[in-house]
Amino acid sequence: MDKLSIVVPCFNEEEAIPLFFPAVEKVVNQINDLLVEYWFVNDGSEDDTLSQLRRLHNKYPERVHYVSFSRNFGKEAALYAGLNATSGDFVVVMDVDLQDPPEFLTKMYDSIKTGEYDCIGTRRVDRKGEAKIKSFLSNQFYHVINKISQTNIVPGARDYRMMTRQMVNAVLSLKEYDRFSKGIFSWVGFKTKYLDYHNVERVAGETDWSTWKLFKYAMDGIADFSQAPLSLAVWLGTGSFIISLIGIILVIIRRIVEPNSSVFGWASLVCLILLIGGLQLLCIGIVGKYVGRVYMQSKHRPIYIIKEKQ
Ligand code: UDP
Ligand code: MG
DSSP states (O other), X not given: OEEEEEEEEESSOTTTHHHHHHHHHHHHXXXXXXXXXXXXXXXXXXXXXXXXXXXXXXXXXXXXXXXXXXXXXXXXXXXXXXXXXOOOSEEEEOOTTSOSOTXXXXXXXXXXXXXXXXXXXXXXXXXXXXXXXXXXXXXXXHHHHHHHOSSOOOTTEEEEEEEEHHHHHHHHTOOOSSOOHHHHHHHTOOOEEEEEEOOOOOSSSOOOOOHHHHHHHHHXXXXXXXXXXXXXXXXXXXXXXXXXXXXXXXXXXHHHHOTTOOOOOHHHHHHHHHHHHHHHHHHHHHHHHHHHHHHHHHTTOOSOOEEEEO
């Protein structure tokens, strides 16, 4: 009999958990010859998420398990901890807010069972109910990152996916501290099939992803999976060097051709100093972003800390 592990990161989801569990149970109980285990990860919630999970575990001690963090470590860390705890032949990762439709589990399982694919992912084809500016920025993000990174990031792909044990082990073997799952799932390779669906809104609670937070997340994703910004610093430096060479030559020629001419205005000089200074700071900042990542990684801190596990 095959075993399916369901990994669910939860952060302040006391309202969603009681809706999520029966909805998923209804679907997985219809699949024949399948053993199911749940791994909920309480990512340092401040509400009653943990007691909800304890209650579920006490009711179904064999089926429902949880890992509870000592504080909020972020969804990426929660995913890693959840995957680490699983023992199933297949593992599916899903959000607790039912934005990842449970009905897909049957289709995913049927597809992955054929052995043709290592991963069945999902992809949102629209972003109904979301701010225009958010959709616009997100489209631009996919456009840019796919231009400058060797790792292909599929537009609209969700973390909601079913993977084989082999692929899960590959994901777990990437122990980097700054985790960008969208990139990691694609980086490990394997054959992935995408199921398309329309955006669904949260059942309960609120997302804590503001546009600004998403923007920062996108920038981190770029720094994690591309070195193009570092090359940008090199190109900016080279460009301004060439322009200044041309400038010097022009000044010398003018001096020779018109020996009595006055100096050029100081305003243009100030602008130039500001421009060069700005470029330098920008480049240092870009380098700093990567140095920061090296710094964090070199500390070898754990990705998460568990306070309680059942
Ligand atoms: N989540 C988490 N830690 C966090 C933030 C979110 O584990 O710090 C979980 C959250 O409980 C949910 C999933 O990650 O199950 C997706 O979060 P959310 O719905 O807020 O994001 P969105 O669907 O808007 O991308
Ligand atoms: Mg959500």
